[in-house]
Amino acid sequence: xxxxxxxxxxxxxxxxxxxxxxxxxxxxxxxxxxxxxxxxxxxxxxxxxxxxxxxxxxxxxxxxxxxxxxxxxxxxxxxxxxxxxxxxxxxxxxxxxxxxxxxxxxxxxxxxxxxxxxxxxxxxxxxxxxxxxxxxxxxxxxxxxxxxxxxxxxxxxxxxxxxxxxxxxxxxxxxxxxxxxxxxxxxxxxxxxxxxxxxxxxxxxxxxxxxxxxxxxxxxxxxx
Numbered sequence: 001x002x003x004x005x006x007x008x009x010x011x012x013x014x015x016x017x018x019x020x021x022x023x024x025x026x027x028x029x030x031x032x033x034x035x036x037x038x039x040x041x042x043x044x045x046x047x048x049x050x051x052x053x054x055x056x057x058x059x060x061x062x063x064x065x066x067x068x069x070x071x072x073x074x075x076x077x078x079x080x081x082x083x084x085x086x087x088x089x090x091x092x093x094x095x096x097x098x099x100x101x102x103x104x105x106x107x108x109x110x111x112x113x114x115x116x117x118x119x120x121x122x123x124x125x126x127x128x129x130x131x132x133x134x135x136x137x138x139x140x141x142x143x144x145x146x147x148x149x150x151x152x153x154x155x156x157x158x159x160x161x162x163x164x165x166x167x168x169x170x171x172x173x174x175x176x177x178x179x180x181x182x183x184x185x186x187x188x189x190x191x192x193x194x195x196x197x198x199x200x201x202x203x204x205x206x207x208x209x210x211x212x213x214x215x216x217x218x219x220x221x222x223x224x
Contacts, residue, residue, distance in 0.1 A: 033160050034161065038162075039163075050092075057124060061134045068100075069100070074202070075204050076204075080207065088210055094121070095168075096117040097151040098120070106118055148176040148180075150167040160217075166183075170193050
């Protein structure tokens with residue numbers, strides 16, 4: 001590894017855990033809990049393809065592109081329970097996005113959903129304070145399209161099937177629709193990121209509320 005990369009590793013305390021993926025014993029999680037939450041979600045089952053078992057995931061992950069050329073970004077926040085106030089620990093967040101060419105490029109010998117989602121994927125489990133963080137590059141928009149840049153997120157909380165929330169978007173993206181920042185009923189809360197620069201790296205914060213505007217979410221959890 002180059003000296004510059006080592007400096008970044010020590011400076012930011014980066015954890016690399018999602019750089020390669022393979023099936024683990026996480027399939028067991030699909031057999032438990034309430035199902036039918038969130039509606040149809042093609043590809044959400046990719047959350048179970050993490051290289052590490054869920055119990056070993058950390059609050060921080062680094063996607064494989066972070067040390068490649070491109071606009072580096074650190075995204076962090078707190079995931080709250082459905083009451084919107086209590087930090088939610090041990091929630092798994094799966095993210096994936098396009099590379100700098102705007103494509104979901106799989107890695108060599110890709111298997112499972114990596115063939116569709118590409119190699120730029122990560123898995124995080126919130127700590128006792130509901131905190132999460134990941135390091136990556138700002139993705140590119142799809143080639144020859146008007147689609148804004150985005151990062152796909154999928155949530156898995158205890159006792160409930162996996163479900164998607166609104167994408168991470170970028171407030172300064174010229175392709176972002178004007179009404180996106182005031183979108184009604186965003187899944188999990190507003191996903192539009194306002195970035196700032198610190199030590200030459202972009203930073204952004206997004207807090208997430210479990211079950212917010214998620215179809216079929218158990219009302220009993222919202223009242224707790």
